[in-house]
Amino acid sequence: xxxxxxxxxxxxxxxxxxxxxxxxxxxxxxxxxxxxxxxxxxxxxxxxxxxxxxxxxxxxxxxxxxxxxxxxxxxxxxxxxxxxxxxxxxxxxxxxxxxxxxxxxxxxxxxxxxxxxxxxxxxxxxxxxxxxxxxxxxxxxxxxxxxxxxxxxxxxxxxxxxxxxxxxxxxxxxxxxxxxxxxxxxxxxxxxxxxxxxxxxxxxxxxxxxxxxxxxxxxxxxxxxxxxxxxxxxxxxxxxxxxxxxxxxxxxxxxxxxxxxxxxxxxxxxxxxxxxxxxxxxxxxxxxxxxxxxxxxxxxxxxxxxxxxxxxxxxxxxxxxxxxxxxxxxxxxxxxxxxxxxxxxxxxxxxxxxxxxxxxxxxxxxxxxxxxxxxxxxxxxxxxxxxxxxxxxxxxxxxxxxxxxxxxxxxxxxxxxxxxxxxxxxxxxxxxxxxxxxxxxxxxxxxxxxxxxxxxxxxxxxxxxxxxxxxxxxxxxxxxxxxxxxxxxxxxxxxxxxxxx
Numbered sequence: 001x002x003x004x005x006x007x008x009x010x011x012x013x014x015x016x017x018x019x020x021x022x023x024x025x026x027x028x029x030x031x032x033x034x035x036x037x038x039x040x041x042x043x044x045x046x047x048x049x050x051x052x053x054x055x056x057x058x059x060x061x062x063x064x065x066x067x068x069x070x071x072x073x074x075x076x077x078x079x080x081x082x083x084x085x086x087x088x089x090x091x092x093x094x095x096x097x098x099x100x101x102x103x104x105x106x107x108x109x110x111x112x113x114x115x116x117x118x119x120x121x122x123x124x125x126x127x128x129x130x131x132x133x134x135x136x137x138x139x140x141x142x143x144x145x146x147x148x149x150x151x152x153x154x155x156x157x158x159x160x161x162x163x164x165x166x167x168x169x170x171x172x173x174x175x176x177x178x179x180x181x182x183x184x185x186x187x188x189x190x191x192x193x194x195x196x197x198x199x200x201x202x203x204x205x206x207x208x209x210x211x212x213x214x215x216x217x218x219x220x221x222x223x224x225x226x227x228x229x230x231x232x233x234x235x236x237x238x239x240x241x242x243x244x245x246x247x248x249x250x251x252x253x254x255x256x257x258x259x260x261x262x263x264x265x266x267x268x269x270x271x272x273x274x275x276x277x278x279x280x281x282x283x284x285x286x287x288x289x290x291x292x293x294x295x296x297x298x299x300x301x302x303x304x305x306x307x308x309x310x311x312x313x314x315x316x317x318x319x320x321x322x323x324x325x326x327x328x329x330x331x332x333x334x335x336x337x338x339x340x341x342x343x344x345x346x347x348x349x350x351x352x353x354x355x356x357x358x359x360x361x362x363x364x365x366x367x368x369x370x371x372x373x374x375x376x377x378x379x380x381x382x383x384x385x386x387x388x389x390x391x392x393x394x395x396x397x398x399x400x401x402x403x404x405x406x407x408x409x410x411x412x413x414x415x416x417x418x419x420x421x422x423x424x425x426x427x428x429x430x431x432x433x434x435x436x437x438x439x440x441x442x443x444x445x446x447x448x449x450x451x452x453x454x455x456x457x458x459x460x461x462x463x464x465x466x467x468x469x470x471x472x473x474x475x476x477x478x479x480x481x482x483x484x485x486x487x488x489x490x491x492x493x494x495x496x497x498x499x500x501x
Contacts, residue, residue, distance in 0.1 A: 057100025069093025450489025
């Protein structure tokens with residue numbers, strides 16, 4: 001494992017009255033005797049059932065991630081090859097269909113593969129590169145119980161202290177892997193690895209907590225392995241949830257003969273996707289800024305510009321801002337409308353906040369946005385403009401939020417933009433739609449994505465029907481639909497899809 005200079009030694013000094021520094025070799029030896037020699041464990045394959053969540057897609061910021069039932073689960077870890085294979089079948093099951101990605105119709109099979117610094121999924125026989133997930137998937141190998149002990153044994157910066165936490169005497173073993181991730185592992189009274197936690201980069205949460213908890217160890221051959229694996233991803237400053245997965249292990253096979261695939265050539269050559277933006281003027285001063293899977297809309301007012309949606313991440317927002325400045329020069333971007341809080345639709349908002357734009361968003365997002373998402377503090381894992389270059393003293397109020405819970409109008413006396421909360425949305429309880437009444441254009445995210453002319457007609461779902469009901473209730477005059485996903489389509493086609501006249 002990679003080695004760096006010790007950075008945690010001071011911990012034992014600062015907390016000496018309540019903590020006791022421990023000998024690393026003694027801690028590792030006791031753990032090896034309790035759960036089996038990690039150096040003799042080259043691989044392990046385990047299977048079971050449970051549930052998995054759609055991280056970043058909660059119904060409201062105060063809700064947990066939406067869950068799906070896992071009917072079959074198998075994971076293989078090959079420590080010597082630094083490789084992992086994870087396959088599972090998921091379905092909606094008995095979990096509420098609230099939040100992004102729900103309802104999940106039928107069953108979906110997923111196969112996630114990692115080897116060294118490469119990560120990919122399989123879509124049938126096609127390997128789909130996932131270079132953005134590679135480092136997290138790799139560190140996940142070293143967060144497994146025996147992987148953690150293996151990594152600790154070769155780490156040069158490892159420290160261990162014993163703490164009294166909630167009436168229990170626990171040892172916290174800390175070190176760095178991959179020159180990037182600091183792992184904190186909890187060793188319980190039985191010398192079992194009970195919890196491993198680190199931080200990973202996330203465009204919304206910044207340094208996001210990534211946490212695995214291991215309980216109910218049982219013996220499988222010469223090794224003990226937990227039979228309840230529970231994971232968290234999120235930030236506990238808003239609520240202690242953010243449960244991302246739980247697997248109840250029914251079988252584990254140590255030192256299984258693995259046949260994990262080598263890295264496909266297209267995965268080896270894959271790099272982070274290039275941000276592409278294209279601008280199309282849909283009406284005078286109304287530009288669709290498209291490209292990739294997520295799009296934005298720029299609306300020109302007399303002395304400013306308003307952007308609808310800042311999806312994905314900072315790189316996309318910077319590209320959109322540059323394109324808007326090209327087609328609408330010399331007018332500042334004063335407002336950015338956020339349709340909802342899901343990570344893929346809000347991930348680029350911080351870039352606009354760093355350039356003094358006011359964020360128009362649903363009032364339900366206030367606490368999460370002010371306390372977590374837009375906090376200008378340092379982001380160690382993936383610094384952005386707001387965390388590294390924004391002078392926090394530039395404004396008495398960072399960020400500037402325009403919070404709405406009823407219909408809201410943005411106007412310069414000539415052009416009008418109406419923003420409406422969506423009632424009864426199962427996708428997000430803080431959903432907004434944007435209507436340009438003069439142009440008869442309606443912009444939405446995730447409720448209806450107008451298909452390409454040669455594509456199959458989509459089947460109406462609850463999200464489309466909810467949008468249709470809101471249009472009728474608000475008495476909106478709509479000629480064209482613009483999706484943050486998909487293309488531009490006519491309202492007549494939309495009505496045909498949802499069964500309207």
